[in-house]
Every structure is written in structure tokens, then in C-alpha cells.
Amino acid sequence: MSNEELSVVGIGNAIVDVLSHTDEVFLVQENLTKGTMALIEEDQAEALYAKMGPGVEVSGGSVANTIAALSSLGSSAGFIGKVATDQLGDVFSHDMKAMGVVFDTPRLEDGPPTARCLILVTPDGQRTMCTFLGASVWIAPADIKPELIAAAKVVYLEGYLFDRSRAKQAFRQAAEIAHKAGTRVALALSDMFCVERHREEFQDMVLNHVDILFGNESEIKMLYKADSFEDAVYAVQENCELAVLTRSEKGSLIVAPEQRIEIAAEPVPRVIDTTGAGDMYAAGFLHGYTQDKPLEICGRMAAITASEALSHLGARPQICLAELLEEKIGNAA
Amino acid sequence: MSNEELSVVGIGNAIVDVLSHTDEVFLVQENLTKGTMALIEEDQAEALYAKMGPGVEVSGGSVANTIAALSSLGSSAGFIGKVATDQLGDVFSHDMKAMGVVFDTPRLEDGPPTARCLILVTPDGQRTMCTFLGASVWIAPADIKPELIAAAKVVYLEGYLFDRSRAKQAFRQAAEIAHKAGTRVALALSDMFCVERHREEFQDMVLNHVDILFGNESEIKMLYKADSFEDAVYAVQENCELAVLTRSEKGSLIVAPEQRIEIAAEPVPRVIDTTGAGDMYAAGFLHGYTQDKPLEICGRMAAITASEALSHLGARPQICLAELLEEKIGNAA
Numbered sequence: 001m002s003n004e005e006l007s008v009v010g011i012g013n014a015i016v017d018v019l020s021h022t023d024e025v026f027l028v029q030e031n032l033t034k035g036t037m038a039l040i041e042e043d044q045a046e047a048l049y050a051k052m053g054p055g056v057e058v059s060g061g062s063v064a065n066t067i068a069a070l071s072s073l074g075s076s077a078g079f080i081g082k083v084a085t086d087q088l089g090d091v092f093s094h095d096m097k098a099m100g101v102v103f104d105t106p107r108l109e110d111g112p113p114t115a116r117c118l119i120l121v122t123p124d125g126q127r128t129m130c131t132f133l134g135a136s137v138w139i140a141p142a143d144i145k146p147e148l149i150a151a152a153k154v155v156y157l158e159g160y161l162f163d164r165s166r167a168k169q170a171f172r173q174a175a176e177i178a179h180k181a182g183t184r185v186a187l188a189l190s191d192m193f194c195v196e197r198h199r200e201e202f203q204d205m206v207l208n209h210v211d212i213l214f215g216n217e218s219e220i221k222m223l224y225k226a227d228s229f230e231d232a233v234y235a236v237q238e239n240c241e242l243a244v245l246t247r248s249e250k251g252s253l254i255v256a257p258e259q260r261i262e263i264a265a266e267p268v269p270r271v272i273d274t275t276g277a278g279d280m281y282a283a284g285f286l287h288g289y290t291q292d293k294p295l296e297i298c299g300r301m302a303a304i305t306a307s308e309a310l311s312h313l314g315a316r317p318q319i320c321l322a323e324l325l326e327e328k329i330g331n332a333a
Numbered sequence: 334m335s336n337e338e339l340s341v342v343g344i345g346n347a348i349v350d351v352l353s354h355t356d357e358v359f360l361v362q363e364n365l366t367k368g369t370m371a372l373i374e375e376d377q378a379e380a381l382y383a384k385m386g387p388g389v390e391v392s393g394g395s396v397a398n399t400i401a402a403l404s405s406l407g408s409s410a411g412f413i414g415k416v417a418t419d420q421l422g423d424v425f426s427h428d429m430k431a432m433g434v435v436f437d438t439p440r441l442e443d444g445p446p447t448a449r450c451l452i453l454v455t456p457d458g459q460r461t462m463c464t465f466l467g468a469s470v471w472i473a474p475a476d477i478k479p480e481l482i483a484a485a486k487v488v489y490l491e492g493y494l495f496d497r498s499r500a501k502q503a504f505r506q507a508a509e510i511a512h513k514a515g516t517r518v519a520l521a522l523s524d525m526f527c528v529e530r531h532r533e534e535f536q537d538m539v540l541n542h543v544d545i546l547f548g549n550e551s552e553i554k555m556l557y558k559a560d561s562f563e564d565a566v567y568a569v570q571e572n573c574e575l576a577v578l579t580r581s582e583k584g585s586l587i588v589a590p591e592q593r594i595e596i597a598a599e600p601v602p603r604v605i606d607t608t609g610a611g612d613m614y615a616a617g618f619l620h621g622y623t624q625d626k627p628l629e630i631c632g633r634m635a636a637i638t639a640s641e642a643l644s645h646l647g648a649r650p651q652i653c654l655a656e657l658l659e660e661k662i663g664n665a666a
Contacts, residue, residue, distance in 0.1 A: 054392065
């Protein structure tokens with residue numbers, strides 16, 4: 001695949017998820033806030049893993065999930081992210097390439113191991129995440145290949161990268177390259193606590209550098225210190241050209257300068273695990289967006305794509321998403 | 334947990350499964366026979382993995398799956414098997430211990446990596462397996478702890494161990510220890526081609542050393558070179574005290590000296606993946622058997638336990654099996 005054909009290039013953490021079913025009591029015992037992501041160090045990760053139930057390992061990482069899903073939808077996509085030279089690094093790399101994603105960031109030698117995210121799934125399907133960032137934050141400006149970004153219609157950046165300065169530097173560099181090349185910049189707010197940690201920088205980023213913002217209700221409220229979702233929507237409409245705001249079972253809202261479009265959630269027989277639903281939503285939206293579909297269609301594609309992730313453990317699609325879209329909306333896709 | 338309380342100790346390959354959805358064409362291209370297990374070397378495993386789609390990693394191993402499920406059912410269980418000192422070895426060990434299984438076989442240092450089984454799942458839910466045995470066949474007589482086997486009601490042996498001489502030696506030693514200690518010996522035939530490779534040894538084993546035999550239709554027919562299932566049933570009834578024969582959607586047949594009991598399959602809304610269904614069946618049966626339940630109840634428990642494995646990718650239970658049994662058959666469990 002030539003880089004010139006890329007729809008979206010993602011830059012984010014390269015993580016393998018370890019998913020395990022648990023109950024609410026365990027979250028309380030471990031002092032974890034349900035539905036959020038906490039950063040942990042390697043020794044904490046080992047201690048928590050030892051207490052967790054049996055797991056299922058699936059490649060993850062928020063933007064990486066979106067990129068994998070874009071590929072499954074039939075969009076050409078690339079990813080920039082850092083794994084180590086270990087077995088989990090093999091798993092992550094394999095899964096990206098097997099999806100047809102252009103992924104050739106050099107691996108980290110002699111550093112921390114590949115990042116992993118311990119994901120505790122409660123009976124309501126909600127996921128609570130503890131991430132050991134390991135090798136993934138060793139992504140550096142040298143890993144940002146300008147020609148890859150310049151060749152893409154959209155570069156999709158992970159908010160989580162703001163948590164480490166080297167990664168943040170790579171992030172900013174990618175945005176600059178994109179601006180010069182006419183590549184649109186999309187940003188995932190990632191997590192409400194991540195937004196809280198870097199609120200001012202995110203506000204500046206959204207106002208001056210971001211063309212498409214992805215976030216959920218709590219993230220967008222946190223970004224603008226808004227008491228209500230309505231206030232947050234008003235703020236983002238002033239600040240950003242296009243915002244795509246997910247609201248779980250309430251569906252989502254697409255916010256453009258002159259319009260707000262409500263998208264209904266796609267019904268799901270039984271929610272097994274919400275891990276990656278937001279990432280899949282972004283994939284469906286960007287798949288439509290990069291094909292210049294009307295925003296309503298982009299939103300509908302997003303809702304359908306997100307629904308697939310809810311039906312199984314793990315974020316990565318377990319069926320061909322292009323076929324799912326074809327089945328659900330036929331020619332509109 | 335004291336070893337004296339163990340219901341079942343399993344001895345088998347310690348494997349991490351890599352599951353991936355595929356189509357029939359891929360199986361043909363790779364010269365694989367659907368529904369069977371092929372042994373492959375490390376370089377073949379790497380070549381096949383590179384061609385496979387994205388995967389989900391879940392601890393596996395036939396007898397190891399049964400032991401994990403027994404623990405989930407509330408039976409006390411132990412496992413003897415060999416992993417390497419690598420990340421997949423960490424995953425396997427964690428998952429066993431997290432299930433509450435007694436597992437302390439020393440890991441292999443400076444040898445091949447932890448075994449992995451590449452599992453290709455076709456749209457009909459059938460699985461086709463290619464196993465790189467790696468560290469798992471380095472299990473040796475020294476790993477067979479006599480006190481563990483002597484303390485258990487049943488020792489459950491994996492037919493696949495016959496594929497390597499060192500492992501086979503460990504297998505025979507375990508059977509001898511069991512006989513002396515009054516521990517009953519159960520054997521899983523594992524795979525029709527495995528049975529074909531070692532037919533005479535298996536026949537001798539079943540006749541002289543096995544108290545409970547587990548197999549499916551094609552395995553039992555292969556064992557006795559029988560043209561029909563009925564002929565195979567006749568042969569096994571002459572040769573073994575108790576045989577438990579699974580027949581996919583046709584349910585199963587329990588064969589005792591004076592009786593044959595047909596057990597209906599538990600209905601499953603949609604079969605996602607048959608990986609581990611036979612292993613889960615053995616778990617449900619042994620759970621009842623070690624509690625001296627009537628054979629009909631053992632069979633019913635087995636059918637319910639097997640049904641859970643069909644509903645998701647991977648063999649290991651994703652819900653508490655004790656709760657599932659309680660819900661389905663209440664006090665009878």
C-alpha cells in the first residue's frame with residue numbers, strides 16, 4: 001500500500017489489554033474509580049495482575065483500536081506507536097499488520113516492556129482501566145514520519161500522549177506537520193482525568209490546532225469545567241470546527257458551527273464489555289468523514305461500528321466491519 | 334489449600350491459545366484439516382501467525398482448560414504442566430492461579446518458549462488448531478509430584494502428551510502413582526490424529542490403566558478402528574469401566590458396564606467458537622463424578638458447562654461456572 005492512499009494516520013499508545021471479569025467490591029478494595037483510566041507503574045501492575053482473575057489478552061490502545069477498526073471498515077490506515085521487543089510487542093505488531101495497517105515504528109530495545117492495560121469488566125459491562133505505559137511513552141519526535149502524516153487526510157492523536165513529555169513533544173510535532181501539509185487534525189480526549197491533568201493545554205490545542213474533537217460527556221464537561229452537557233456543547237461549538245460527543249446509551253451529538261445532529265445509539269442485545277466502544281465510534285465516524293459522507297451518515301456509521309465492540313470482550317473488532325456496515329446501511333456506506 | 338482436599342489433578346500441555354477468525358479458503362490454502370489439531374515447529378508457527386488475522390490470546394491446553402473450569406465450578410483442582418520464563422508463561426501461570434488452581438511446576442529455563450496454539454475459527458464456529466509445543470513437552474518425570482496425585486480423587490491425563498517421549502514417560506509415571514494411591518485415572522483422547530499416531534499404546538492404556546475415558550465420536554472410532562459409532566461404543570464398553578463420549582450437537586453418551594446413558598446437548602443461541610467445548614464437558618462431568626453424583630447428573634452438568642464455552646472466543650470460562658450450574662439445575666448441583 002502506498003502512503004499516498006492513507007485515509008487516517010493515528011498516533012497513540014501501543015498497548016496490549018488484559019481483560020478480566022470482576023465485581024464492584026474488587027474495584028472498591030483496589031481504590032479504583034469505575035469507568036476511568038488510572039496510570040500505574042510496573043510494580044503496581046504486577047501486584048494488581050496477581051490479584052485479578054484470569055484474563056483474555058487483546059491488542060488495545062485507544063487510537064490504535066480506532067485505526068484497526070478503520071482498516072476493518074475498508075479505509076486505508078497507518079499507525080505510529082512504540083512497543084518493546086518482547087512477546088506482547090509481537091502480539092501488538094502482528095495484530096496491526098494483520099488488519100492491513102501500515103505500522104513500522106521501530107521497536108524499543110533495552111527499555112521497559114510493552115505497555116499493558118489491566119481492564120476490569122464489571123457485570124454491567126463497564127470497564128475500569130489501569131495502564132502501565134511501559135515502552136509506549138518512549139515514542140519520540142524521531143518516530144513521527146512526516147511523509148506518513150502528509151499523505152493522510154486525517155491525523156488522529158491520542159489525548160493520553162499528553163501524560164508523558166516525550167510523547168507530548170511527538171504529538172505537537174505531528175500536529176505541526178499536519179498543518180503544513182493540509183492534513184486535518186483529530187484529537188481524542190481519551191479520559192476525564194487525563195483532561196483534568198492537562199486542561200489548559202488541551203483547551204489551547206482544541207482552539208488552535210484541532211479540526212475534529214472526539215470526547216464523551218464527562219470528558220467534554222471536564223474540558224470546559226462545565227456543569228452541564230449543554231454548557232459544554234456551547235463551549236465546544238465556539239472553540240472547534242467539528243466535535244463528536246458520545247453519550248453511551250443516549251447516543252451521540254455531532255456539533256458543527258451551524259448545526260447539532262443527534263445520533264441514536266445502535267441497539268445491542270446484551271452489553272458484554274464497553275471497552276473500546278468510544279474508539280470504535282471514532283473509527284466509524286472517520287471512515288465516513290474521509291469519504292466526504294454527510295455528517296448524519298458518519299454518525300450512523302459510528303453508532304453501528306461502536307455497537308459491535310459492546311458484544312464481546314476487548315476493543316478490537318471480531319468481525320469484518322465493512323460487512324457489518326454493508327448489512328446495516330447498504331448503499332449508504 | 335491443602336493438597337489433601339484436591340478433587341482432580343490434571344497433567345497436560347501448558348499452552349496459550351491465539352484465536353483468530355478465518356474462512357474455509359484459508360484452511361485449504363494452508364493445507365489444514367478442519368476440526369483437527371496439527372503439530373507444528375516454531376518456524377512454521379511464526380510463518381502461519383504472520384499470515385493469520387488479528388488474534389485474541391487466552392490460556393488454553395486441553396486438560397488445563399478442564400482443570401481451570403473445575404475450579405470455576407467449585408472443585409479443588411491442581412495442574413502439572415510446563416511453561417517457559419517468558420510473557421506467555423506469565424499469562425498461563427497467572428490464569429491458573431487466578432482460578433484457584435494449585436499450579437507450581439517449575440518453569441523451563443533456557444529452553445524453547447511457552448507453547449502456543451494457533452486456532453483458526455471458521456464462520457460455523459468450528460476450530461482448527463496448529464500447536465507449537467515449545468516448553469510444554471519438556472515436562473519430565475521429576476515434575477510429577479507423587480503427593481499431589483496421591484491426594485486427588487482423580488488424575489486427568491492428556492492424550493496429547495503421548496506425542497513426545499519425555500512427556501509420555503511422565504504420563505506413565507503419573508498413572509503408576511495413581512494406581513498405588515487409589516487415585517482414579519481419567520484419560521482424554523485429545524484428537525483423532527493423536528489417537529491414530531499412538532493407537533496401540535492407547536488401547537493398552539485404556540484396557541489396563543484407565544478408569545474413565547473421555548473422547549469424541551471420531552476419536553473413539555479411530556481408537557478401535559470402528560466403522561460406526563455403535564461398534565466403537567461396543568468396544569469401549571468391553572475395555573473400560575466408564576467412557577464419556579461427546580457428539581457435538583447430538584449430545585453425549587455415557588457408557589458404563591451395564592448401562593448407556595444418553596445426554597442431550599444444552600441449547601446454545603449461537604455457536605461462536607467450539608474451542609474447548611470437549612474440555613469443558615470433561616470438567617462438568619468430573620465435577621459431578623468426584624462428588625459421587627449419579628451419572629445422569631454428571632452428564633447434565635457436563636452439557637451445561639460445555640455450552641458456556643461455545644458462546645465466546647476461547648476455551649476458558651468467562652463466567653463463574655458454579656453460578657451457571659446453580660441457575661440451571663439448582664439443588665441437583
